[in-house]
Amino acid sequence: MTIRVLLAEDMHMVRGALVALLGLEEDIDVIAELANGDEIVPAALRHKPDVAVIDIDLAGMDGLTAAGHLQDVMPECRTLILTSLGRPGTFRRALAAGVRGFLLKDAPPSQLAQAIRRVAQGERVVDPDLMVAAWDSGDNPLTERETEVLRLAADGAEVTEIAGRLYLSVGTVRNYLTSAVVKLNARNRLDAVRIAREAGWV
Structure with missing residues (x-):
């Protein structure tokens, strides 16, 4: 066949x-x-x-x-x-x-x-x-919103742009990004994006 x-x-x-x-x-x-x-x-x-x-x-x-x-x-x-x-x-x-x-x-x-x-x-x-x-890699520790914010940051969007696109305040976006950095044990936002990309989460 x-x-x-x-x-x-x-x-x-x-x-x-x-x-x-x-x-x-x-x-x-x-x-x-x-x-x-x-x-x-x-x-x-x-x-x-x-x-x-x-x-x-x-x-x-x-x-x-x-x-x-x-x-x-x-x-x-x-x-x-x-x-x-x-x-x-x-x-x-x-x-x-x-x-x-x-x-x-x-x-x-x-x-x-x-x-x-x-x-x-x-x-x-x-x-x-x-x-x-x-x-071995485990599950994605990020919430759906943290993942969404980090994905936009990975695409090069600034905090104010992310806030506008997701109808959030600038402070809330910063909080999501900080939370993602902490959960991924990253050095900064760029490092968080790298870790999440390598894991296939964004």
Whole structure:
């Protein structure tokens, strides 16, 4: 049986290389190639793939959000996430989105085809080192609001801008940022952003 694959990767050269690689497999057929996360669900509904191979960092809707929407509207299509960064928090978000596989881009090429086959059969495929890191890292200590404030700060927004966007006072925003710094045992706001990013929390 041929496995029908939808591939979403925003870097043209990488996408081309993956399509060429999978084209060498007799039992795998790439039926759709996309660069934008917003196109994933419409294309999946149109082409009816068995497996969607999705990069996390896509233009438009990010890969994990798109994977969650795809799971909602087309649960029979199983999803395999590709990423260059194995962050434990991102991995946990992928599991929550119903993703069946999570593979690092620097894995040997043969692993991708094998992961697609296993995911198509209903198995879960996860990089073992990433699973251990996720197990060891613990849960996000930040509240939803602290995470939201820190995410905006990570994008370069100043305190007054964050306050305006979230309809909070400047003092409240500063309190959330201070709380995040303390909870993450960070030196300052920038260090808190770094720690949260590495954990996949923002």
